[in-house]
Amino acid sequence: xxxxLVKTGHGYLFVIPKKxxxxxTVLTILVAxxxxxxxxxxxxxxxxxxxxxxxxxxxxxxNFAELxxxxxxxxxxxxxxxxxxxxxxxxxxxxxxxxxxxxxxPSVLFALPHFTSFPSVLDILVFATFGIFYxxxxxxxxxxYPGYIVHVxxxxxxxLPFLVTFLHRIFS
Numbered sequence: 001x002x003x004x005l006v007k008t009g010h011g012y013l014f015v016i017p018k019k020x021x022x023x024x025t026v027l028t029i030l031v032a033x034x035x036x037x038x039x040x041x042x043x044x045x046x047x048x049x050x051x052x053x054x055x056x057x058x059x060x061x062x063n064f065a066e067l068x069x070x071x072x073x074x075x076x077x078x079x080x081x082x083x084x085x086x087x088x089x090x091x092x093x094x095x096x097x098x099x100x101x102x103x104x105x106p107s108v109l110f111a112l113p114h115f116t117s118f119p120s121v122l123d124i125l126v127f128a129t130f131g132i133f134y135x136x137x138x139x140x141x142x143x144x145y146p147g148y149i150v151h152v153x154x155x156x157x158x159x160l161p162f163l164v165t166f167l168h169r170i171f172s
Contacts, residue, residue, distance in 0.1 A: 005083075010091045013144045020141075028146040031137055032153045066166055073159060078151035085110040085131065086138040086147055103139065107131030130154070 005013060016024055085106040094102035111127030112119070119127075134147035156163070 005087050005092065008092055010087065012142055013087055013091060013138070016141070016143050016145055024141050024143070024146055027137070027141070028149050031133055031146070032150045034133070063166075063170060070159070070163060070166065074152055074155050078148055078155060081110060082134065082138075082144050082148045082151060086135055086144055090135055090138060103132055103135045104128075107135055110134075 005011065089106035089109065090102045094105060096102075107128040108124065108131070110131035111124045114127050115123060134151060137147045137150065138144055
């Protein structure tokens with residue numbers, strides 16, 4: 001996927017300008033705080049992937065399998081989602097859209113795989129809002145990294161109870 005983006009002229013998504021790294025870091029932290037706050041405010045009203053994670057973690061029979069699941073949830077999943085939705089869809093297919101399709105459509109598509117059962121309109125709206133956070137950050141910085149970092153931080157915070165239980169079991 002990275003190769004496709006670079007070959008189609010979107011290699012800039014993997015570069016952070018040296019003169020702007022401090023501003024991008026501050027912006028990434030601010031968006032992460034805003035995103036996690038929004039996540040906590042909406043958590044009791046919408047379906048989440050929390051139940052799906054609980055099932056997956058419950059069926060991982062070894063500590064090694066559970067560690068692999070955490071690595072996938074924290075790093076690999078967000079990387080693939082950012083490459084697909086912000087890389088390919090936002091920049092390769094909807095670049096320079098007059099009607100905001102580069103933000104809205106990939107964000108709605110980003111929301112759909114996050115549910116274990118049929119989602120309500122509110123569910124899709126909340127997860128699409130998360131996608132718009134990431135898409136806006138990618139559009140503004142012209143880099144995939146800030147959105148990826150916010151995505152990783154969000155997934156770690158969202159699974160913190162599971163992670164703390166796992167670490168307690170491993171180190172006690």
